[in-house]
Amino acid sequence: MSLLLVTHRACLDHSNGPDHPECADRLRAVLTALEAEEFAGLIREEAPPATAAQLGLVHPQDYIRAILAIRPAGEEIVPLDGDTGMSAGSAEAALRAAGAGIAAVDAVCRGEVKRAFCAVRPPGHHAEPRRPMGFCLFANAAIAARHAQAAHGVERVAILDFDVHHGNGTQLAVAExxxxxxxxxxxxxxxxGSGAEGERGVGNVFNAELAPGSDGAAFRAAWAERLLPAVDAFRPGLIVISAGFDAHARDPLAQLRVREADFAWLTGEICRLADRHxxxxxxxxxxxxxxxxxxxxxxxxxxxxLMHD
Structure with a gap:
């Protein structure tokens, strides 16, 4: 199956500061892996910058202006919180990261491809409508979902997040x-600190808590027994994935023990749901x-x- 890869070199120019775990080498590692022969058939596109109107589907315009006005000089890093900073290239990178999801939604909703992956940074799922946090500036996945509704008339969108950290920004943006x-x-x-199973929004939020040390079997059970059935019952017209891989056993920022095969299994299950609905x-x-x-x-x-038919 043809798969669209959307990325942009500007995403390498964002920095949170020296020795920060969310660094350009993350994206370089991903892009190097995707140069393998098995991925030669990927359709590759450069991410456009998101417009203020598109970002405004989730974020207030005063917030957008405030973030984009931060343009440090030289090697300066402007701290936004204890974890998140902006460098000279951050505003452009954030616009391209959000724009990648918008371009991917356009491609799948126009029928050009069935599936797309956005290799971008900064990430987005911690960015609240009015607050950057957790390495994130704009809520990329939530913006993509809102764009699918506003530009393509998709009635129901499911956002599925398997990052080891709860996507508080995404949840806040859509919980009502x-x-x-x-x-x-x-x-x-x-x-x-968010993501308790009792957080339900208006009946549209489903959180599965995994205790530190949980392995791939617990990860699969959470999705198979609780989360995927909720998605199936919702019957979405589009699925957006927040694809974080820090639940992996070797990741330094958390204590889950998920493996590559577990992420691949879940991706396949998500694709089967997408095929159904x-x-x-x-x-x-x-x-x-x-x-x-x-x-x-x-x-x-x-x-x-994602490429498997």
């Missing part, structure tokens, strides 16, 4: 909207993952599953 389902598995307790339409965007070899191998496995 029954036309968007948010489902997340994540280590709990862990940063950012959404004409196969899946847009995936990169979130976390901080052990570089694990990130590269898990992303490659994720794309193999």
């Amino acid at each position: 909207d029954p036309s968007i389902l948010f489902a997340s598995s994540h280590q709990f307790p862990c940063y950012p 959404a004409g196969g339409r899946v847009v995936s965007t990169l979130e976390g993952g901080y052990d570089l070899p694990a990130l590269a191998s898990c992303t490659a496995g994720h794309l193999r599953a």
